[in-house]
Every structure is written in C-alpha cells, then in structure tokens.
Amino acid sequence: MRTLGEFCLLAAFVGAGFSAFGCVVGTWRGHRLVRTAGLMAGVISVAALSIVVGALAWALYTKDFSFAYVAQYSSKLLPSHYSLSALWVGQAGSLLLWAFVLGVIALVCRFKPRRETSAMRDPTFGVLMGYLAFLIVVIVFAADPMDASLAAPHDGAGLSPLLQHPAMLIHPPIVFLGYALWTVPFAMACVALVSGRADAGWIREARPWALVAWTVLGVGILLGADWAYEELGWGGYWSWDPVENGSLLPWLTGTALIHGMMAWQFAGVLKKTAFSLALVTFGLCNFATFLTRSGVFSSVHAFSKSPIGWLFLALMAVLLIGGAVILLVRRWLLAAQGGAARSILCRESLVLVSIVSLLLLTAVVVTGTCSTALSTLFSDKPIVVGPAFYNNVLIPTGLTLLLTTAMAPLLRWKVGPSQGQNRWLMGSACAGGVTAILTAVMVSYHPLALAAAGIAVGAVVALAGALILDGQQRHPARPVWGVVTALRCGRGQYAGFLIHLGLVSVALGIVGSSLGHREQEFVMTQGQTVAWAGRDVRLMRRNQRDLADRIVAEAELEIARGGRVEATLVPAQHFHRLQQEWTTEVAIQSTWGGDFYTILHSGTADGQVSLTFVENPMMRWLWLGGGIIVAGALIRLWPQRLHDGNAALAAADGEDELAEETARSVVTRPHWRKIRSLHSAGDP
Amino acid sequence: MSPGVKLAGGLVVVVGVTTYMAYVGASSSWQYYVTVDECLAEPAKLEGNRVRVSGGVAAGSLQIAADRSRATFCLQGRSARLNVVCDGAVPDNLKENMDVVVEGRLAPGGLLRGDKVLTRCASKYESAAADSSSASSTGKKSP
Numbered sequence: 001m002r003t004l005g006e007f008c009l010l011a012a013f014v015g016a017g018f019s020a021f022g023c024v025v026g027t028w029r030g031h032r033l034v035r036t037a038g039l040m041a042g043v044i045s046v047a048a049l050s051i052v053v054g055a056l057a058w059a060l061y062t063k064d065f066s067f068a069y070v071a072q073y074s075s076k077l078l079p080s081h082y083s084l085s086a087l088w089v090g091q092a093g094s095l096l097l098w099a100f101v102l103g104v105i106a107l108v109c110r111f112k113p114r115r116e117t118s119a120m121r122d123p124t125f126g127v128l129m130g131y132l133a134f135l136i137v138v139i140v141f142a143a144d145p146m147d148a149s150l151a152a153p154h155d156g157a158g159l160s161p162l163l164q165h166p167a168m169l170i171h172p173p174i175v176f177l178g179y180a181l182w183t184v185p186f187a188m189a190c191v192a193l194v195s196g197r198a199d200a201g202w203i204r205e206a207r208p209w210a211l212v213a214w215t216v217l218g219v220g221i222l223l224g225a226d227w228a229y230e231e232l233g234w235g236g237y238w239s240w241d242p243v244e245n246g247s248l249l250p251w252l253t254g255t256a257l258i259h260g261m262m263a264w265q266f267a268g269v270l271k272k273t274a275f276s277l278a279l280v281t282f283g284l285c286n287f288a289t290f291l292t293r294s295g296v297f298s299s300v301h302a303f304s305k306s307p308i309g310w311l312f313l314a315l316m317a318v319l320l321i322g323g324a325v326i327l328l329v330r331r332w333l334l335a336a337q338g339g340a341a342r343s344i345l346c347r348e349s350l351v352l353v354s355i356v357s358l359l360l361l362t363a364v365v366v367t368g369t370c371s372t373a374l375s376t377l378f379s380d381k382p383i384v385v386g387p388a389f390y391n392n393v394l395i396p397t398g399l400t401l402l403l404t405t406a407m408a409p410l411l412r413w414k415v416g417p418s419q420g421q422n423r424w425l426m427g428s429a430c431a432g433g434v435t436a437i438l439t440a441v442m443v444s445y446h447p448l449a450l451a452a453a454g455i456a457v458g459a460v461v462a463l464a465g466a467l468i469l470d471g472q473q474r475h476p477a478r479p480v481w482g483v484v485t486a487l488r489c490g491r492g493q494y495a496g497f498l499i500h501l502g503l504v505s506v507a508l509g510i511v512g513s514s515l516g517h518r519e520q521e522f523v524m525t526q527g528q529t530v531a532w533a534g535r536d537v538r539l540m541r542r543n544q545r546d547l548a549d550r551i552v553a554e555a556e557l558e559i560a561r562g563g564r565v566e567a568t569l570v571p572a573q574h575f576h577r578l579q580q581e582w583t584t585e586v587a588i589q590s591t592w593g594g595d596f597y598t599i600l601h602s603g604t605a606d607g608q609v610s611l612t613f614v615e616n617p618m619m620r621w622l623w624l625g626g627g628i629i630v631a632g633a634l635i636r637l638w639p640q641r642l643h644d645g646n647a648a649l650a651a652a653d654g655e656d657e658l659a660e661e662t663a664r665s666v667v668t669r670p671h672w673r674k675i676r677s678l679h680s681a682g683d684p
Numbered sequence: 685m686s687p688g689v690k691l692a693g694g695l696v697v698v699v700g701v702t703t704y705m706a707y708v709g710a711s712s713s714w715q716y717y718v719t720v721d722e723c724l725a726e727p728a729k730l731e732g733n734r735v736r737v738s739g740g741v742a743a744g745s746l747q748i749a750a751d752r753s754r755a756t757f758c759l760q761g762r763s764a765r766l767n768v769v770c771d772g773a774v775p776d777n778l779k780e781n782m783d784v785v786v787e788g789r790l791a792p793g794g795l796l797r798g799d800k801v802l803t804r805c806a807s808k809y810e811s812a813a814a815d816s817s818s819a820s821s822t823g824k825k826s827p
C-alpha cells in the first residue's frame with residue numbers, strides 16, 4: 001500500500017508539473033496538442049493524488065501502524081472518526097489534503113460547464129497545477145505521509161486529547177478548502193494580467209470563486225472560534241493568537257477583494273486595487289501556512305519547528321514582488337474608466353472607505369503578529385503586543401465597516417441617493433439614534449454598546465427601506481408584489497445585503513460578549529444551591545465513570561430561573577489513559593440572552609467540587625451571524641434563470657450584474673454573446 | 685468642495701484615528717519576549733515590567749494546586765532556571781519537559797509571577813512522542 005502511495009505521489013508531481021507547463025505554454029504558443037496533453041496530465045495527477053489520500057485514509061481506518069504517520073497520530077482505542085480525522089492533524093497529512101482539495105478545485109474550475117468558452121480556462125488550470133506541483137514537492141521532500149515506521153509499533157501514540165473534539169472533524173478541512181479556493185481568483189488574476197486581458201471578463205469568472213472562498217474560509221474561522229470557545233486554555237473564541245490571525249488575514253483582504261471587484265464591475269474604478277488584492281489574498285494564505293508551520297511564533301494552536309513554513313514565506317515573497325512588477329508593467333491596462341463620482345454618498349465611496357478600513361486592520365494584524373521580529377529593528381530585546389493593540393484598532397475600523405454596511409442598501413453606483421433614498425437614510429439614522437438611547441437606558445452606557453446597537457437597527461431599517469423603494473419602483477400600484485419582484489430579480493444584490501446583516505449579527509455577538517463577560521469561582525457541596533447571574537444553580541450529584549480509554553469525572557448542575565428549571569449541565573474532567581492527560585469538558589446553556597458557561601476544576605475527598613461559572617451575553621448572535629452569512633452566500637451563488645423581463649428594472653439602476661445581464665438577454669437575445677463580449681471589451 | 689476631497693478627508697480621519705488607537709494599544713500592552721537566559725542575564729532591566737518568557741518546564745518541578753488555579757514550576761533555559769508562580773487557569777496539557785511561554789511580571793529575586801501559560805498543542809504537526817514520554821507526576825486530582 002505504501003509503495004503504491006509513493007508511486008502515485010511521484011506520478012502526481014510529474015503530472016502536475018507537466019500540466020502546468022503544457023497548459024500555459026500550449027496556450028501561449030497556440031499548440032493545441034500540448035495544451036490537451038497538459039489537461040490530461042492534470043487529470044492523471046489529481047487521480048494519483050486521490051489514490052494517495054485513499055491509501056492514507058485506509059491505513060488510518062485500519063490502524064496500520066507500519067505507516068509512521070498512522071503510528072504517530074492514531075491508536076487502537078481511538079474511535080474511527082477521530083482516527084480518520086488524523087488525516088489532517090499532522091504536517092504531512094494536512095498538506096496532502098490541501099493538495100488533493102486544490103486538485104479537485106482545479107478540475108471543477110476547468111471542466112465546469114459554461115455558457116460560453118473562455119480563453120482563460122486552460123492557462124488558469126495551468127497556474128493551479130503549478131501551485132499543486134509546489135505543494136507536492138513539499139510533501140515528497142519534506143513531509144511524506146507514506147514514510148514507513150522503523151519498526152511497526154504494537155500501538156500508536158494516539159491523537160492529543162485536546163484534538164478529540166467534533167470540531168476537529170470539520171474545522172481544519174474547511175480552512176484548507178478556503179485556502180485552496182483562494183488560489184482560483186489568484187490564478188485568474190495572473191492569467192488576466194499576463195495575457196493583457198485585464199477587462200471585466202476575469203471579474204465575472206473570478207467573483208463567484210472569491211465569494212465561495214470567502215464564505216468557506218469565514219465558516220472555517222467561525223468553527224475554529226467555536227472550538228476555541230469550548231476548549232479551556234485556548235483564550236476564548238478569539239485571542240489574537242498568531243494562528244488565528246493567520247486565517248483572518250486572507251479573509252480580511254478577501255472581503256476587500258470582493259468589494260473591489262464590484263467597484264470595477266459597476267463603476268469602472270479600483271482596478272489596480274482589485275488585482276493587487278487578488279495577489280495579496282493568496283499571498284496571505286501562504287503567510288498563514290508560514291505562521292502555523294514555521295515554529296517562529298508562539299501559539300496555542302501550533303508550535304511546529306519545520307523548514308516547510310519558510311518555503312511558503314518565500315513563495316509569498318516571490319508572488320508579491322512578481323505581482324508588483326507585473327502590475328507596474330501592465331498599469332496602462334488598468335486605468336479607471338468610470339469617471340469621477342458625482343457625490344460622496346455613492347457606493348464606490350463606501351467601497352473605498354471599507355477597503356481602506358479592512359487594509360488598515362490587516363496591516364495592524366500583520367504588525368502585531370510579527371511584532372517580535374519587527375521590534376528587533378529598534379529594540380535590543382524582542383517585543384510582543386497584547387490583545388489591547390488589536391482591540392483598540394478593531395473599534396474604529398469595525399465601526400466604520402458597520403456604518404458602511406448599514407448605509408450600502410440605500411446608495412447607488414456613480415450617483416448620489418435619490419430623494420426617497422435620502423428620506424430612508426434619515427429614517428434609519430433616527431431609528432439607530434432611538435435604539436442607542438434605549439440601550440443606554442435599559443442595558444449599558446458603554447459607547448461601544450450604543451454604537452453597535454444603533455448601527456445594527458439602522459442597518460435593518462435601511463435594508464427594509466431599500467426593498468420598499470425598489471418594490472415601489474417596480475410596481476407602483478402593487479408595492480407588495482413589487483417587493484416580491486425586487487427580491488426575485490435582485491436576488492444577488494439582496495443576498496449580499498443579507499450577508500451584511502450576518503456580519504452585523506456577528507458584531508453584536510462580539511460586542512455583547514466582550515462588554516458583558518463576567519465570571520466567578522465557587523466551591524460547592526452536593527445539594528447546595530448558589531444564586532448567580534439571575535440563576536439558581538444546584539449541585540445535584542458528582543459522578544465518576546470508567547470507560548475503556550478514559551476516566552470521566554463530572555458534576556451534574558441544575559439551572560433554574562424564577563423557580564423554573566431550565567437546564568441540566570454536566571461539566572466534566574476526562575483522564576485519557578493513553579496520554580496520561582486530563583482535559584476539561586465545559587458545559588454551556590445557550591440562550592438568545594447569552595451563554596451560561598460552567599467549568600469543573602476538581603473535587604475533594606469530603607465531597608466538595610470547585611467550579612467556575614461564566615456569563616457571556618449575546619454569544620448566540622455571533623453564531624447566528626455565521627449562519628446568516630452562509631445562507632446569504634448560498635442564495636447569492638444559486639444559479640439564476642435568465643428569462644425574467646422584470647430584471648430590466650434592476651438593470652436600469654445598475655444594481656445587480658445578473659439582472660443587468662438578464663436585461664440584455666431579453667432585449668438582444670439573438671446577439672447575446674456578441675453583445676456580452678463587446679461589453680467585456682468596453683468594461684464595464 | 686468636490687466629492688473626492690470630502691472622501692479623502694474622511695479617509696484621513698479613519699487612518700488617523702486608527703493609527704492613534706494602535707499607538708495607545710501598543711503602549712499599554714507591549715511586553716518583552718525573552719528566553720530564560722536573556723531574562724536572568726539582565727534582571728534589573730526587566731524587573732517590574734510585563735514580560736513573556738519562553739523555556740521548558742523542568743523535570744520534577746511542576747506543582748499544580750488541587751483547584752488548578754495556581755501552578756509553580758521552574759522554567760529551564762539553556763544554562764539557567766527561573767522560578768515561576770502562575771496564578772489563573774492552568775492549561776490541561778501543562779506537563780514537565782514541555783516548552784511553554786509564561787506571561788507575567790518579573791519580581792525582585794528572580795521570580796516570575798505569571799498570569800498566563802501558553803502550552804503547545806502536543807500532537808499537531810509534530811511528534812507527540814517527546815511529550816507523552818514525560819507525563820506529569822503532579823497532575824490534577826480527580827473530582
């Protein structure tokens with residue numbers, strides 16, 4: 001099995017390398033045969049990689065300890081699902097998974113059915129295969145998952161107890177999927193820049209991929225946050241840890257990229273910014289890998305010491321320098337064509353402000369994460385900055401982003417708001433002001449709480465106003481039907497606004513849980529009740545259970561409010577026999593008001609137990625925001641029918657590119673392709 | 685005033701406020717990041733300051749309170765040892781012979797009063813063999 005795996009790994013490397021060469025050179029020189037051979041080699045490479053992944057997964061499932069990787073990360077008593085999850089726990093396995101996912105994405109990107117052919121497809125595939133070849137080189141020479149154990153042990157070392165958590169099954173692969181997906185917009189940007197086809201055509205191709213990558217990486221980050229929230233000692237859902245920061249960076253620049261692409265598509269501005277952001281976002285995915293795998297940074301999530309991280313850092317440096325040179329050479333292609341904005345209150349202004357805020361936040365996170373290295377330039381001893389550095393910057397940039405998010409639905413591209421939109425802008429500002437006052441009276445005087453609550457309500461009112469105005473414009477006599485039509489025809493646009501509401505919900509969760517957090521320690525005896533945070537908590541009993549792989553010690557707590565029992569929580573301590581290690585398993589009661597978080601520390605022979613109770617207000621809003629973002633992205637990406645005449649109205653406002661295309665298809669159907677290609681050349 | 689000038693003014697405000705807030709945050713939260721040997725080479729310079737010290741938990745030195753609210757241990761450097769008293773939640777996987785980072789203040793007499801211990805995620809991306817071979821003899825007590 002291992003020999004087959006080694007052979008397939010080499011075949012995958014050769015295939016990916018030849019595919020990159022064949023697709024790029026074949027397209028450049030116009031050799032169809034070379035291009036086709038390159039495509040075939042790419043398919044063979046991905047097929048070979050899938051065999052390697054299958055072989056490793058099978059070895060993990062059957063606990064074949066002749067594989068050094070299996071012996072290192074699995075054990076006989078480890079449940080099968082965690083044993084399979086070990087595929088992405090180790091250095092070698094996680095790189096292999098990343099490479100495999102990238103290969104599949106490359107195939108989907110190249111062979112996905114389209115309405116029209118694009119000259120970008122083959123060279124884009126070639127660039128993706130080039131990156132795949134780089135990953136496989138790293139795997140073959142620095143982290144081979146097919147390595148043999150020197151002598152197959154009787155049992156493996158097992159998976160770290162901290163990693164035996166349901167989130168381990170989905171969080172890492174989703175983050176790797178996010179990183180792999182960001183390769184596609186990067187590859188398309190490279191091809192567009194190098195080939196001189198730097199028109200809106202590449203945006204139409206790349207924007208859906210960017211949105212998928214953004215959503216997937218965002219979900220991965222939130223799943224990681226949820227895991228860290230439940231794992232004691234990881235600093236809560238966000239602790240500005242270098243590894244956490246590493247995954248956040250491409251997400252921030254990716255957010256800026258998506259908005260930069262829209263500004264290009266609808267206002268003909270920010271072209272160089274969009275290209276730069278595509279390169280930087282992919283570069284930051286490699287930087288995140290450097291943070292995780294170099295061993296240079298102190299992190300609770302990864303402390304490896306490996307030369308692999310430096311390879312990714314070098315690749316990032318090459319990409320950024322090369323990208324800057326190409327952008328400089330091709331700058332004449334990227335002149336703004338939209339003309340100056342006629343009002344400051346237009347969407348491209350908001351996009352610019354958002355991009356600047358996001359890039360400021362990115363710069364601060366990079367500076368803080370690398371402060372140890374940067375500080376040696378002016379200090380004899382390395383200096384690190386604490387969470388206050390990041391949090392202080394998050395306040396102005398976050399509030400600016402929330403404000404632009406709230407205003408966006410009531411603004412238009414290129415021109416100022418209409419009279420109706422102005423009225424609704426005033427209305428949403430008033431609603432936000434009233435909410436802030438009510439928050440001050442009823443909840444908290446903290447300026448951050450007032451601002452977040454006010455902007456959140458303002459955002460909801462602004463979106464409702466935009467929808468009503470849109471409906472009135474479509475069907476003045478039947479506004480309800482008009483709203484339905486607006487939602488149907490402007491689906492992409494309203495899905496985007498739904499994603500904005502998701503972000504507002506995430507912001508509410510962050511603000512609420514940060515400002516309202518409180519905790520207290522208690523020592524309780526069986527049957528004792530303590531009153532805390534509006535709840536009566538009674539220690540029902542203590543249990544101890546002996547399982548095959550662990551000893552479980554737990555405390556059963558009855559949570560009551562106003563005399564009514566609401567929940568029973570069972571915080572526990574687990575002793576893992578193989579690793580001789582204890583883990584703390586918290587228990588949480590989650591409501592819309594907040595989380596009641598319980599931690600069991602220890603017990604004594606006389607029946608007492610030591611517990612900590614924590615209150616985290618509004619945590620559920622944070623996770624709800626994640627759900628809304630995913631829902632919005634799915635609605636946005638769902639294929640749209642191009643046969644609705646009502647879309648012409650949306651197109652008249654220039655609000656939705658799909659509707660715009662729809663309108664064109666309705667008016668000029670016989671020459672649709674021709675007009676579309678002219679449109680691409682004329683940008684936008 | 686043209687829209688472009690107004691926009692530039694707004695951006696200058698955002699950049700200015702953000703830079704100021706970053707400066708305030710850095711001023712209030714920075715700390716030296718040193719090894720045990722560097723820390724003990726110039727203790728007078730670091731005394732009273734917040735520091736982040738990296739080193740290994742010396743074998744036979746780890747003591748964890750029954751309620752896991754305090755840990756005492758020796759942080760081993762290349763040629764020196766630093767005594768650490770750490771108050772606050774003790775990480776589940778804190779063991780002897782493992783590399784850790786302790787945040788806290790350096791007290792006179794070469795004692796580090798820590799409030800946070802960062803441990804490494806044992807089996808992620810590297811072998812757990814080194815860690816698992818040295819399980820703590822002073823681990824927590826079962827409830």
